[in-house]
Amino acid sequence: MKVLNLAGTEDTPKVILDKDNELFEISGRSLPEDSAEFFAPILNWIDAYSEEALSSTKFLFKLEYFNTASSKLILDVLSKLEEIEGVTVVWYYHEDDEDMQEAGEEFEELVELEFEFETY
Numbered sequence: 001m002k003v004l005n006l007a008g009t010e011d012t013p014k015v016i017l018d019k020d021n022e023l024f025e026i027s028g029r030s031l032p033e034d035s036a037e038f039f040a041p042i043l044n045w046i047d048a049y050s051e052e053a054l055s056s057t058k059f060l061f062k063l064e065y066f067n068t069a070s071s072k073l074i075l076d077v078l079s080k081l082e083e084i085e086g087v088t089v090v091w092y093y094h095e096d097d098e099d100m101q102e103a104g105e106e107f108e109e110l111v112e113l114e115f116e117f118e119t120y
Contacts, residue, residue, distance in 0.1 A: 027062035035069035
């Protein structure tokens, strides 16, 4: 399965989706001009991955900031992950960033996925 590797910019998160190395991570800042366009390849990759997923998948979110449009698409990502058996979401946040911690907790309430919360 092809690796999806998007370099992060000031406005877009770094994305690495690599089944062979068991790396599934979205990190950085997410405020792309067109969130739907940015997240489309991520959602497509997850669709393909769901056909031949590993027995357990740890999907990491290490976001420093995301805008409202990104929040809808992060929920879309989580909803797709929800359909894959054995997925755990690891939600990272800076220990003094209560907003990001609360955002993770709100996402956790919206989907049927196991969440782990980690500070960094």
